[in-house]
Amino acid sequence: MRLSLLTLGLIGAATLAACGKSEPPAPTAAAPAAAPAAPTWPELRVAIDPTYKPFTYKTESGEPAGFDVDIAKALCEQINSKCAFVEQAWDGMIPGLLAKKYDVIISSMSITDERKQSVDFTGKYYNTPSCVVVKTALNLGAEAANFKGKKLGVLKASTQEKYAMGELQPAGATVVPYDAQDQVYLDIKSGRLDGTVADVVEVRGGFLSTPDGAAYSCAGGRIPVEFDAKYFGTGAGVALRKEDTALRDALDAGIKAIRDNGKWKELADKHVPGIDIWGS
Amino acid sequence: MTPYLLSILEGLWVTIGVALGALCVAAVLGLAGAAAKLSPYRWLNWIGDVYSTVIRGVPDLVWMLLLYFGGQILVNDIAEAFGFRRGPQINPFVAGVLTIGFVYGAYMTETFRGAIMSVPKGQSEAGWAFGMSRFYTFRRMVLPQMVRFALPSFTNNWLVLLKATALVSVIGLADITNLAKQAGAAARGEIPGAAIIFMAFAGLLYLLISSLSLYLLRKAEARYSVGVKRGTF
Numbered sequence: 001m002r003l004s005l006l007t008l009g010l011i012g013a014a015t016l017a018a019c020g021k022s023e024p025p026a027p028t029a030a031a032p033a034a035a036p037a038a039p040t041w042p043e044l045r046v047a048i049d050p051t052y053k054p055f056t057y058k059t060e061s062g063e064p065a066g067f068d069v070d071i072a073k074a075l076c077e078q079i080n081s082k083c084a085f086v087e088q089a090w091d092g093m094i095p096g097l098l099a100k101k102y103d104v105i106i107s108s109m110s111i112t113d114e115r116k117q118s119v120d121f122t123g124k125y126y127n128t129p130s131c132v133v134v135k136t137a138l139n140l141g142a143e144a145a146n147f148k149g150k151k152l153g154v155l156k157a158s159t160q161e162k163y164a165m166g167e168l169q170p171a172g173a174t175v176v177p178y179d180a181q182d183q184v185y186l187d188i189k190s191g192r193l194d195g196t197v198a199d200v201v202e203v204r205g206g207f208l209s210t211p212d213g214a215a216y217s218c219a220g221g222r223i224p225v226e227f228d229a230k231y232f233g234t235g236a237g238v239a240l241r242k243e244d245t246a247l248r249d250a251l252d253a254g255i256k257a258i259r260d261n262g263k264w265k266e267l268a269d270k271h272v273p274g275i276d277i278w279g280s
Numbered sequence: 281m282t283p284y285l286l287s288i289l290e291g292l293w294v295t296i297g298v299a300l301g302a303l304c305v306a307a308v309l310g311l312a313g314a315a316a317k318l319s320p321y322r323w324l325n326w327i328g329d330v331y332s333t334v335i336r337g338v339p340d341l342v343w344m345l346l347l348y349f350g351g352q353i354l355v356n357d358i359a360e361a362f363g364f365r366r367g368p369q370i371n372p373f374v375a376g377v378l379t380i381g382f383v384y385g386a387y388m389t390e391t392f393r394g395a396i397m398s399v400p401k402g403q404s405e406a407g408w409a410f411g412m413s414r415f416y417t418f419r420r421m422v423l424p425q426m427v428r429f430a431l432p433s434f435t436n437n438w439l440v441l442l443k444a445t446a447l448v449s450v451i452g453l454a455d456i457t458n459l460a461k462q463a464g465a466a467a468r469g470e471i472p473g474a475a476i477i478f479m480a481f482a483g484l485l486y487l488l489i490s491s492l493s494l495y496l497l498r499k500a501e502a503r504y505s506v507g508v509k510r511g512t513f
Binding site: 053057059061086088089091098182205206211 | 284350353450452458462464468
């Protein structure tokens, strides 16, 4: 999941506040929950940044695709609406939401306290685990003590870096921060690093499935679940404007519904086979 | 690989469209700005000064975000004050053309101001002496002579403007840069080094447009320098 700091979101929020925006009247959309027949939201404008395979990307023919996109479609169906996808670069995601360019962001946005200051989130719709990647031949488990003396590259300012500094470094590993995850892969290839700590889906797409990563794998499958709350946060949710509480409740109900009826699992298996992306 | 390259190629039209649109806006604003700065009226000088100072002092990206997002919030607030659910959406293409045109208009102001000042004052005085109006004098006497002085700096501004159009990918327009980024992300794992290949292809397209325009502008320069003997150092 992406954790790039959305300074711009805060600027946007500040702009909003500075404008002395009067509280808008409660949207009439907040209407009767007990009338499922008439669509309350005839169209839901969904923002995506299609540069995050396999979650959000564009196919060769230019169609939006991926887990996020399919989840969005399923949720729109649940709330009796139609999705209209709007492309937006990551840097302007939250400002665009606040400027009402679209109604929700369904683009693998991690739920963080920082973002919660300017926008609201539904509960998570996925939460990918992270893992420590080293040579498969070492046959190591996931426990921190196993990586004593190993040199591991991590992405700067990521949740994985927090975990590596907090748990692996005290256990005797050397942790080296990098500006981009791709640089970490290059340095593993060149032999400067023994491995990395990364999101399971990211490392599979960017390294393990490539020829360079053939001899590597996730030690012990994933980082033990008990560290999730402390380091890795709550996962990715649908972001929306704070005043849209009725929509948030409807989408939360929608997430629960597709979890219950098997649609969620079907989509997860389709896009990210073999990994549990719901988390603990 | 080919479908991805073709998809990036589609961005060529958006990039060229934004660049040419912005150039038109910039040229008009630049001429107006230069006229304001050279006008005998104090208040017009002041407007021209504020325009070129404020615009050139703030990064392009900040203007883009300010006008596109800030402008949209303003439009929404006004629409809501009048009881509409939400304001009309600012079109990203229009926003991109106007922002880049607005910013480069300030640079063009200085280009045109310098060029107008390079035309000897006696030329326009001669026009007025013949009873031509100010505008007519400008159009028939000053303009054809200033082009020669303006072109080198104009060419420079155009090249910078062309590359500044890459900023429109921030507001979601499918220009060359944006599509290259998307293709790089989509082909990851399928094509080794996809991100670098597609970015290099995008770079090549920009180089192609700039080389072509350099060629044309150099021809224009030669055309407007007819009758002037070029000195050599």
